[in-house]
Amino acid sequence: MVQVPSVSVTYAQTGASTKSNEFGMRPMQERAFEKRGEPYLLIKSPPASGKSRALMFIALDKLYNQGLKQAIIVVPEKSIGASFNNEPLTQFGFWADWHVEPKWNLCNAPGSDNGGKVKSVGAFLASDDRILVCTHATFRFAVDQFGVAAFDDRLIAVDEFHHVSSNPDNRLGAQLADLITRDRVHILAMTGSYFRGDAEAVLMPEDEAKFDSVTYTYYEQLNGYEYLKSLDIGYYFYSDSYADHILKVLDPDEKTIIHIPSVNSRESTKDKIKEVENIFSRLGDWQGTDPVTGFQLVKTPEGRVLRIADLVDDNPANRDRVSAALKDASQKHNRDHVDIIIALGMAKEGFDWIWCEHALTVGYRSSLTEIVQIIGRATRDAPGKTRTRFSNLIAEPDACAEVVTEAVNDTLKAIAASLLMEQVLAPRFNFSPKRADNGPTEGYDYGKGGYDPTRCNIGFNEQSGQFQIEIKGLVEPKSKEAARICREDLNEVITAFVQDKTAIERGLFDCEHVGGETLPQELTQVRLGKIIKDKYPELGEEDQEAVRQHAIAALNLTQKAKEIVLAENGETANTALIDGIRKFAMDVRDLDIDLIDKINPFGEAMPSLPRP
Structure with a gap:
């Protein structure tokens, strides 16, 4: 895998x-x-x-x-x-x-x-x-x-x-x-x-x-929890049947929601009932059905009996009984009420199971909205729950050329989703042009030595989870709508960019120079600029450029910080991400929008890309 x-x-x-x-x-x-x-x-x-x-x-x-x-x-x-x-x-x-x-x-x-x-x-x-x-x-x-x-x-x-x-x-x-x-x-x-x-x-x-x-x-939200401290998000590619590999990522000791693949996906066997039965058999020996809750009872090789809620079963009487048991308010704070939930289209948005430690999804989900909703099932705070994770199993290609193309596309989409989730989980960026009359903002920590009027400064407010970042040459939005987009919707713009197939393919596979321009500039200026013009045609050219600069600054600062963190620590902790952004800014002395435009936003994804 x-x-x-x-x-x-x-x-x-x-x-x-x-x-x-x-x-x-x-x-x-x-x-x-x-x-x-x-x-x-x-x-x-x-x-x-x-x-x-x-x-x-x-x-x-x-x-x-x-x-x-x-x-x-x-x-x-x-x-x-x-x-x-x-x-x-x-x-x-x-x-x-x-x-x-x-x-x-x-x-x-x-x-x-x-x-x-x-x-x-x-x-x-x-x-x-x-x-x-x-x-x-x-x-x-x-x-x-x-x-x-x-x-x-x-x-x-x-x-x-x-x-x-x-x-x-x-x-x-x-x-x-x-x-x-x-x-x-x-x-x-x-x-x-x-x-x-x-x-x-x-x-x-x-x-x-x-x-x-x-x-x-x-x-x-996550920084302010009492118990939950760590969130892991991983994408895994497997060959043959996912049932043969599911226990490589599924820990029966973790409270888990498993979403089996859509019947229209490559990963599906087209028989969802047998897929659920296969999961049961991989976990252990079936012991029967709980007469009160309708949960399936499966005994593991270690002798533990798992209580599994099957929401894939189409029988209305069975599924209604299981659904009612999961909604039982008297069991909300009982960690041992259920161990694993298996679903297809259910148990996503609005489904509240605070004990969920692992959201395991089989098959690629084309919508980032759906991915965020599924991850949200595992990000509830609960006593004793210190770590949680989201795992996505995606089928590797076989020899068929058509399937190879589809699987490579799924690989690119998985990388895009990973990049987007990094943006979602990072602190919030507020950018401003560097001017001589700039000063510190109350409540922000500007690091050792404090605010320096002679350079571009980066301040961080841990309570609100926000950066204040000065950038030379940054274009400010003029209209109210452009200011709103830069303030509220940068992730919307980044979503459109990293899910653009041309952008991510070129960012991952092309050489570093295209004609007279570097590849990063062709991506960050030309390709992203076109996406923004198509997405916000009502904005003037200066406002479109302001949105472009703010979006690429947010994406590339996160990627450069991640690169520094991985090189030094081997993991991306939130404090390390903050330190990484500060270190990058210190290393270059002054942040400049031209420098940011010369960073390939997909560069950090390349070393880990699986080859079919």
Whole structure:
């Protein structure tokens, strides 16, 4: 089995992200609540950071203090509706409790989305009750039936907002655009993975510009945990059947979610039931089924009996029993309730199992959004859980030329995903041009000797997980939208760049000179410049160049820091990454955008690339 570039990050365990203020709000929730008066608010925050409760705080304020009639909570699937069950918020210091009448949590109601549940939405709109929870599908059908005007003066809160798209064929996206145009509702959007580099934009630029954003980074979240300290992300290529290799990465002693491959992928045997049975047989001897939970019992060669939840089984009675056992609130804090969960399309976004230590995925996932969601299943903080990991098994090519091409493409995509996750897990970059009148920013550590007005400075705020970095020759954004992109959406731009097949192929395989230009400049200036022009045609040329420079600076500083860290330490710890960025800046004396443009952003991936 061959491993491609992997990420290993170690955090400080400050406990800050799990501590609450006098109102019972954790840091992300407090930050979001400060913007509770905004009519259009987008919360971008990792899984397990508390977005559901942040919504509760904001929705209650809008209902009781801002004059809105009702709040409608819209989730992508029924199982996520449980995240908005009643919460006694006053017990923790807030001034109101979160209460949903049972008949208005339509995620628990029988019937189809386009039937009785739509009638229930109509009944709710006509009632004096305040809060309703339903699926994206139910909401779409309700808007179709009642029209956007029926929702005037209400809060529409959309969970897992990345399901929305500006594509005209995306009905929810079109309806939200109509609601924004009418401008009679408040919209609160939440997502843990706002990446659309491989798909359409979530909103049209003119609509997105109306949203105020709250961003809480992976760095802040993981650095502030009490127990979890290390996160490993690895990609592995195997030959023959994945069942023959799965125990090379699967440790039965770790709490694990296994996502078997899509039936349409190269890795699938086209018989998902037999694939699950094969996993059972590799782990040990089947002992039967637990009559209460429906979990499969498998005895390992060492004599331990594993409790395995099979969510691949299509039998509704079996799967419903297993799903109910996994949702059993009384078992949430019982580490021994279940050992391994095997799923295909389930147990991704919104699935809360705090004990998960390993998210093991078989087959390439083309969407970074899906990868982030799966990784999020393993990044919950829990007592005794100090290390967690995500592993992706991908099939190596065989002799067939068509399959060779497909497998090489999967290799490139895996490298792209690894590069992107490094950006996601790194501290946040704030860039500014170097000027003579610049000075230090309060709260930032500028290293030994402090701020030096004669050179480009790098400051770091550990609490917020943010860098302040001065760069000579950096173009500043002029428009409000360009400034927003540079502040909030650099990872969106980097996603589009590293998933561009031409860019990554040339960065990995081409020689260092192309005509009169070096290969890095052809990639960082020409190719990235074209991607940005295509992605943001509404921006002027100077703003497009500002976005390009900010994006390539973020990507290449992370890559150069990783190169230094690996050379000196052999691992990428978060403190080492910070030190690596500082060391690179010190070595070159002054950061210059021309220097940054001459770095091949894919260079550090090349030594580890597996050869078919």
